Amino acid sequence: MILNNNQITVTSPLLPDLNDFIPLLKDIWDRKWITNNGYYHQQLEEKLADFLGVPYISLFTNGTIPLLVAVQALKLGKDGRNEVITTPYSFVATSNILMWNNLKPVFVDIEPETGNLDPEKIENAITDKTCAILPVHVYGNPCDTAEIKKIADKYDLKVVYDAAHAFNVKQNGKSILTEGDLSTLSFHATKTYNTVEGGAIVCKDKETKDYIDSLKNFGYTSEIYITETGINGKLDEIRSAYGILNLTNINNAIAHRKYVAETYRKALKEISGISFFNEQKNVNYNYSYFPIFVDSSKYWLSRDELFTKLRDRGILSRRYFYPLITNFSPYENIPSASKENLPIANKMADTVLCLPIHHLISDKDLKRIINLILTK
Numbered sequence: 001m002i003l004n005n006n007q008i009t010v011t012s013p014l015l016p017d018l019n020d021f022i023p024l025l026k027d028i029w030d031r032k033w034i035t036n037n038g039y040y041h042q043q044l045e046e047k048l049a050d051f052l053g054v055p056y057i058s059l060f061t062n063g064t065i066p067l068l069v070a071v072q073a074l075k076l077g078k079d080g081r082n083e084v085i086t087t088p089y090s091f092v093a094t095s096n097i098l099m100w101n102n103l104k105p106v107f108v109d110i111e112p113e114t115g116n117l118d119p120e121k122i123e124n125a126i127t128d129k130t131c132a133i134l135p136v137h138v139y140g141n142p143c144d145t146a147e148i149k150k151i152a153d154k155y156d157l158k159v160v161y162d163a164a165h166a167f168n169v170k171q172n173g174k175s176i177l178t179e180g181d182l183s184t185l186s187f188h189a190t191k192t193y194n195t196v197e198g199g200a201i202v203c204k205d206k207e208t209k210d211y212i213d214s215l216k217n218f219g220y221t222s223e224i225y226i227t228e229t230g231i232n233g234k235l236d237e238i239r240s241a242y243g244i245l246n247l248t249n250i251n252n253a254i255a256h257r258k259y260v261a262e263t264y265r266k267a268l269k270e271i272s273g274i275s276f277f278n279e280q281k282n283v284n285y286n287y288s289y290f291p292i293f294v295d296s297s298k299y300w301l302s303r304d305e306l307f308t309k310l311r312d313r314g315i316l317s318r319r320y321f322y323p324l325i326t327n328f329s330p331y332e333n334i335p336s337a338s339k340e341n342l343p344i345a346n347k348m349a350d351t352v353l354c355l356p357i358h359h360l361i362s363d364k365d366l367k368r369i370i371n372l373i374l375t376k
């Protein structure tokens with residue numbers, strides 16, 4: 001796709017200043033160490049752990065391999081229990097990684113208030129084969145982590161949070177990335193914070209970090225030993241240096257996203273048939289997405305008509321998350337993927353539209369988008 005200057009995209013990558021990046025590239029060239037846990041990789045891990053307020057973080061080359069590695073690190077499926085309870089309302093990576101690990105996704109419906117896995121529906125889906133819960137903090141909206149923990153403790157289940165959207169989200173002043181056994185992040189170009197492609201696992205102790213670090217490096221524990229069959233999930237020095245620079249910009253970027261979200265909220269709150277999530281109390285959001293829901297029985301256009309209207313005028317909104325994961329063919333035959341089992345998720349997928357939100361959106365852009373939504 002070729003973008004023209006008049007188009008407003010749903011997101012725009014946060015880019016470091018090229019003048020700041022070039023000296024770091026020169027330094028990497030001088031060091032001649034371009035990957036394999038180099039200087040910038042170690043620096044970025046330290047800086048991110050500090051910035052996010054988490055004990056340990058292990059960097060990855062994208063946000064999907066951390067999910068694969070989390071499942072391996074927790075040995076899910078190894079005790080004969082092979083079912084994992086998860087949400088259908090996410091990007092496909094969340095459940096694709098279960099299939100790649102020969103685990104069975106068991107889909108549970110979501111809460112209309114947050115778009116997240118509904119804890120009240122989890123217990124019904126638990127069987128003697130259930131080994132874990134894989135929820136997503138969708139759009140950076142925190143899951144009901146306390147309820148999920150209660151259920152996990154009661155049934156001896158592991159919890160991995162797919163926190164791809166939840167960079168630096170805090171609840172009651174504490175990072176939500178420390179909830180569950182492990183949390184995974186994506187630093188893809190489309191995310192609030194990016195390293196071009198990249199990702200991470202957040203964990204609670206050094207021993208787990210060392211184990212994850214060996215799994216992402218083919219299973220090596222020393223120069224001549226592998227103890228597990230690991231994978232290559234490493235982040236290189238160039239993207240690590242880029243990530244260090246982007247950390248200096250991220251607070252301003254999030255502040256601008258907040259302003260964009262508040263502007264949408266004020267402008268769209270009175271339109272019949274357009275709704276959005278209420279913000280939860282005591283949460284510091286990262287404003288990674290601004291989803292609206294279009295009810296065509298009250299608004300004059302359907303979601304798809306509004307999507308097309310905006311697109312034809314150069315505004316590239318996105319239907320995240322449509323189609324629902326459970327409506328993709330690899331999932332169709334799983335009993336829990338049926339529409340009857342997931343009415344709320346299906347409705348959300350059919351009505352959602354994510355409006356442009358990023359650090360470069362101007363007041364003029366916002367006016368253009370809002371006017372198009374407000375006028376027939």
Ligand SMILES: Cc1ncc(COP(=O)(O)O)c(C=O)c1O
Pocket residue numbers: 062063064065090091093094136162164165186187188197198199
């Ligand atoms: C919820 C969720 N999980 C996982 C991923 C995978 O991340 P990545 O694209 O960095 O591999 C994404 C990415 O877009 C995502 O939205």
